[in-house]
Amino acid sequence: xxxxxxxLPLYYQIEEHIKGLIDSGGLKPGDVLPSERELxxxxxxxxxxxxxxxxxxxxxxxxYRKKGSGTYVSHHKFEQSLHGxxxxxxxMRSRGFEPGNKLIHFELSSPTEELVHHFSLxxxxxxxxxxxxxxxxxxxMAIETSYIPVKLIPGLSQEIxxxxxxxxxxxxxGIKLGHASQTIEASAATEDDAKHLQLELGEPVxxxxxxxxQDDGAPFELVKSTYRGDKYKYKMNIERLR
Amino acid sequence: xxxxxxxLPLYYQIEEHIKGLIDSGGLKPGDVLPSERELxxxxxxxxxxxxxxxxxxxxxxxxYRKKGSGTYVSHHKFEQSLHGxxxxxxxMRSRGFEPGNKLIHFELSSPTEELVHHFSLxxxxxxxxxxxxxxxxxxxMAIETSYIPVKLIPGLSQEIxxxxxxxxxxxxxGIKLGHASQTIEASAATEDDAKHLQLELGEPVxxxxxxxxQDDGAPFELVKSTYRGDKYKYKMNIERLR
DNA sequence: AACGCATAGTTGTCTATACCAATTACCATT
DNA sequence: AATGGTAATTGGTATAGACAACTATGCGTT
Numbered sequence: 001x002x003x004x005x006x007x008l009p010l011y012y013q014i015e016e017h018i019k020g021l022i023d024s025g026g027l028k029p030g031d032v033l034p035s036e037r038e039l040x041x042x043x044x045x046x047x048x049x050x051x052x053x054x055x056x057x058x059x060x061x062x063x064y065r066k067k068g069s070g071t072y073v074s075h076h077k078f079e080q081s082l083h084g085x086x087x088x089x090x091x092m093r094s095r096g097f098e099p100g101n102k103l104i105h106f107e108l109s110s111p112t113e114e115l116v117h118h119f120s121l122x123x124x125x126x127x128x129x130x131x132x133x134x135x136x137x138x139x140x141m142a143i144e145t146s147y148i149p150v151k152l153i154p155g156l157s158q159e160i161x162x163x164x165x166x167x168x169x170x171x172x173x174g175i176k177l178g179h180a181s182q183t184i185e186a187s188a189a190t191e192d193d194a195k196h197l198q199l200e201l202g203e204p205v206x207x208x209x210x211x212x213x214q215d216d217g218a219p220f221e222l223v224k225s226t227y228r229g230d231k232y233k234y235k236m237n238i239e240r241l242r
Numbered sequence: 243x244x245x246x247x248x249x250l251p252l253y254y255q256i257e258e259h260i261k262g263l264i265d266s267g268g269l270k271p272g273d274v275l276p277s278e279r280e281l282x283x284x285x286x287x288x289x290x291x292x293x294x295x296x297x298x299x300x301x302x303x304x305x306y307r308k309k310g311s312g313t314y315v316s317h318h319k320f321e322q323s324l325h326g327x328x329x330x331x332x333x334m335r336s337r338g339f340e341p342g343n344k345l346i347h348f349e350l351s352s353p354t355e356e357l358v359h360h361f362s363l364x365x366x367x368x369x370x371x372x373x374x375x376x377x378x379x380x381x382x383m384a385i386e387t388s389y390i391p392v393k394l395i396p397g398l399s400q401e402i403x404x405x406x407x408x409x410x411x412x413x414x415x416g417i418k419l420g421h422a423s424q425t426i427e428a429s430a431a432t433e434d435d436a437k438h439l440q441l442e443l444g445e446p447v448x449x450x451x452x453x454x455x456q457d458d459g460a461p462f463e464l465v466k467s468t469y470r471g472d473k474y475k476y477k478m479n480i481e482r483l484r
Numbered sequence: 485a486a487c488g489c490a491t492a493g494t495t496g497t498c499t500a501t502a503c504c505a506a507t508t509a510c511c512a513t514t
Numbered sequence: 515a516a517t518g519g520t521a522a523t524t525g526g527t528a529t530a531g532a533c534a535a536c537t538a539t540g541c542g543t544t
Contacts, residue, residue, distance in 0.1 A: 009497060035524060046499045051525085059301055067525050068507030075459075179303070180480040186428040186446040186471030204428040204446040204471070215306050217271070217317030229428030229446070236478070238422040251527060277494060288529045293495090309495050310536030 002043050010045055014053035022062060022073055032070040033063070088144070092136050100135030104196075106158055108150055118211070119149050119219050126150045130161065133196055134225075140197050142227040152220065169220075178215035184208050184234060193226050204229035244285050252287055256295035264304060264315055271317040275305070278313070330386070334378050342377030346438075348400055350392055360453070361391050361461050368392045372403065375438055376467075382439050384469040394462065411462075419462060422454045426476060429468075439470050446471035 002013045021027040033039070036054065040047040054071055057063045065071045092099035111119070111127045119127070127147050134142040148156070153173060160168050169175050187207045189199045199205070206227040212220045227234075244255045263269040275281070278296065282289040296313055299305045307313045334341035353361070353369045361369070369389050376384040390398070395415060402410050411417050429449045431441045441447070448469040454462045469476075 011497080037524080046501095048500085049498060052497085054525095065525060066507080067505070068523075070507095070524065178306070182478050182480065184426055184448070184476040184478070185474070186448040186469075188446050188471075202444075204430050206426070206428040216308075216314065227428075229430075232427070234426040236424050236426070238424065253527075279494085288531095290530085291528055294527085307495060308537080310493080311538075312494060 002045070004045075010043075010049050011052040011056070014039070014043065014045075014050060015056055018053070018057060019062065027073050029073050029075040031073045033072070035070065088134050088142070092134075092141070095136075097136035098138075100138060101162075102133040102135065103130070103158060103161060104133055105129065105131035105145075106161070111147075115147055115222065118222055121149060128153070128156055136231075139231075140228070141232060142225050143193060143196050144223060144225045146224075147222045148220065175220065176215040177220060178213050178217065180210055180212045182208060182210045186229070187226075189226075189229075197226070197228050199228060199230075206232060206234065208234070244287070246287075252285075253291050253294040253298070256281070256285065256287075256292060257298055260295065260299060261304065269315050271315050273315045274312040275314070330376050330384070334376075334383070337378075339378035340380075342380060343404075344375040344377065345372070345400065345403060346375060347371065347373030347387075348403070353389075357389055357464065360464055363391060370395070370398055378473075381473075382470070383474060384467050385435060385438050386465060386467045388466075389464045390462065417456055417462065420455050420459065422452055424450060424452045426450050428471070431468075435468050439468070441470060441472075448474060448476065450476070 001017065002010060004010065006013065018027070018033070027033070033054075034042070036047050036050050039050045043050070054063060054065070058065060058071075061074055063071055064074055089099040107129050108126045109129045111121055111125065115121065115127055116125075119125075121127070127149050130146040130148070132144045132146075133140050134144055150156075152175065153169065166177065169177075185207050187205055188202045189197065189205045191201060193199060193205055194201045194203070197205070206229055208223075208225045208227065210221075210223045210225070212223070214220050243259065244252060246252065248255065260269070260275070269275070275296075276284070278289050278292045281292045285292070296305060296307070300307060300313075303316055305313055306316055331341040349371050350368045351371045353363055353367065357363065357369055361367075363369070369391050372388040372390075374386045374388075375382050376386055392398075394417065395411065408419070412419070427449050429447055430444045431439065431447045433443060435441060435447055436443045436445070439447070448471055450465075450467045450469065452463075452465045452467075454465070456462050
């Protein structure tokens with residue numbers, strides 16, 4: 001169940017275990033969990049560690065607590081939709097499409113004025129320019145151009161890009177991603193868009209620009225994406241309206 | 243500083259104290275806090291209680307921790323930008339435009355099949371159909387068509403619409419709004435769009451559809467909006483990327 | 485000057501315990 | 515059957531301490 005020798009923190013293992021029960025249907029919305037004291041005894045760990053795991057899941061809206069009564073599985077579990085924003089692949093899978101990538105451009109280039117300003121670059125600083133076609137079931141769905149300062153990831157390679165860039169950055173480089181800011185607008189397909197996305201010149205496209213920041217607030221990445229207007233809808237949930 | 247006799251939890255008092263320091267400028271973005279042990283000693287409470295306070299502030303993105311280094315004040319403390327989503331007026335004001343409305347259609351109509359299904363209507367149930375032009379500095383910015391089941395607000399009038407519908411609903415009817423679900427897509431201006439928004443036929447527009455729900459999960463409103471593609475960008479923030 | 489190492493200081497994880505506050509279940513009285 | 519009180523159960527708050535993981539810094543060696 002849980003492994004005290006594992007390098008993974010115990011509270012994290014408990015979190016994953018409970019998440020697994022919810023995903024598998026072993027715990028359904030509205031169900032009550034065993035009490036903190038019971039969980040602590042059955043896993044043979046202290047109650048405070050169980051609380052740490054549960055607190056994290058409560059903060060993620062997967063569980064909610066009722067004092068004097070118990071801890072229950074939430075009914076809304078859609079805060080996850082934000083996660084999909086970082087990953088085209090997960091977004092497509094959730095819509096039932098098989099995601100794909102085609103790298104069409106990868107270079108170290110000198111930054112434009114916009115990039116110098118956005119990343120607060122100086123002197124001879126370079127940026128990676130990564131341009132990809134995003135595919136859904138083999139059909140082109142979007143063009144994505146990403147800019148990252150070279151000094152943040154000195155050894156970036158196509159090898160790494162073919163896997164998960166974000167995982168590499170978090171685990172190997174130790175950069176933690178914090179928040180992001182996005183703008184979404186309707187535009188007309190340029191000649192380049194039309195060529196890569198199999199559209200006519202001037203057809204409507206969705207242009208999304210995302211600025212990603214590290215958890216200390218320093219900028220990490222700038223992504224400009226153009227999605228086919230006829231095949232892609234951006235979906236989002238808003239939690240509280242107050 | 244902190245009062246052990248107060249009914250307020252100690253960790254909460256610490257939270258408020260630190261928030262106060264940030265608001266007053268005593269702690270600026272990037273500044274490092276005293277270490278958890280120092281804080282514990284100076285307040286004469288245990289380190290775990292200090293940690294609880296700091297953890298809450300980290301979850302609110304006011305602080306961030308660096309293992310082995312210290313705890314720092316975040317640079318970005320932007321509030322829920324989600325609030326603006328419910329109100330065109332606030333959205334425009336935050337961009338420096340003066341918002342305006344022009345009601346061009348208000349009727350009780352029999353629902354389409356889509357609406358029957360969405361609101362789970364039956365028999366003779368009717369819906370309000372409210373169509374408005376949204377203005378920014380007097381210029382047309384969007385067309386908005388809103389549908390609400392009549393049985394939810396039996397006495398809706400143009401009088402009420404000219405003020406704040408949401409305020410009326412919450413305070414007079416007692417309906418509490420919960421979450422919303424939105425899709426955003428790029429489209430081409432229809433003849434009707436072109437006429438009202440002073441565009442050419444086929445020009446790109448941003449089409450936004452929002453489904454609003456009450457806090458018990460029952461549907462409340464369906465809004466379909468068409469924004470000028472050349473003058474409007476949808477802006478959003480994403481808090482945590484994990 | 486540059487490098488490596490030891491060290492002190494910091495947050496991260498975990499335990500064991502205690503008492504408080506809210507809810508629930510049960511039982512006796514009415 | 516309804517009421518009210520009591521006990522058991524549950525989450526909430528708080529303490530004290532231990533060790534691990536990591537970072538920054540200063541010092542000595544090269």
